[in-house]
Amino acid sequence: MPELPEAETIARGLNATIAGRRVARVRVHRAEAVAPVRPATFRRALSGRRIEGVVRRAKWIMATLDDGRRWVTQLRMTGRFSWRAPSPLNLEPHLSVSILFRDGDAVGVLRFYDVRRFARMSILGARAWAKLDARLGVEPLSDDFTPARLAWLVASSRAPLRNLLLDQARVAGVGNIYADEACHIARLDPRRQADSLERREVRRLHSAIRKVLGEAVERRGTSLSDYRDVLGGEGGFQNQLDVYGRAGEPCRRCGTRVERAVLAGRSAFFCSGCQV
DNA sequence: CGCCGTACCTGGAGGC
DNA sequence: TGCCTCCAGGTACGGC
Secondary structure: OOOHHHHHHHHHHHHHHHHHOOOEEEEOOHHEEEEEEOHHHHHHHHHHEEEEEEEEEEEEEEEEOOOEEEEEEOOOOOOEEEOOOOOOOOOOOOOOEEEEEEEOEEEEEEEEOOOOOOEEEEEEEEHHHHHHOOOOOOOOOEEEEEEHHHHHHHHHOOOOOHHHHHOOEEOOOOOOOHHHHHHHHOOOOOOOOHHHHHHHHHHHHHHHHHHHHHHHHHHOOOOOOOOOOOOOOOOOOOHEEEEEOOOOEOOOOOOOOOEEEEEOOOOEEEEOOOOO
């Protein structure tokens, strides 16, 4: 579900709600949400800690704790945070973890849901976090992501362009939706061998990635089914998709029917009329 | 060693 | 209605 824009929206939402607050109580309803660590270990590590701040890295949500450790969440396909006033806790479907915050009279509950149970959260020391961070690629909205850097990445792979864009060790945070949308904006066939791109094509791809991710962040992400922000709101970018999920429908640029192909076991949507 | 198929889960959509 | 198949925003892992 969540790619960079959705994770960014969630991280900002969490920062606005829980930064500065202290964890009063943690409940782990589904042990696999914190695996391989035992629920009691996770609970003890987070209980009593104050949240210094919450940021996104790639598709990870990372909260810095007042003991210097990091509380990290990988949402995978259907992980979702929900911040609400506390209510009598009935066991809701798909509820994985609930965290009670209390600071004086300010009280709130952060709940974590996960339909498909792929999501994971853990508490990492600063060094373990640095190690995780180091194996992730360049942030595409940062100044480090230059056309030259992308050219170097693209030249290093013979895989289809779309697969390269999904590789988190190369470009961090791009997933299936935005990889396809970026290829369409750049007028590049996602099946093209990555190292076949010419310099001007790399430049188009670079600006397309930044454009689509930037606009999707502004629109607070893409809500196709499960994704919601921390307060339950939907994103708005699903109304601006050019190709993702539109197989058989006309290309908004040239009218040709959008096609679906399978690359590395995952759907790729593109227009063979204007993407070469 | 780079790349790909598969597995991990549940649930929604669509065919019959 | 029910049963079947296919598909889904991600990524770790094993194998070639």
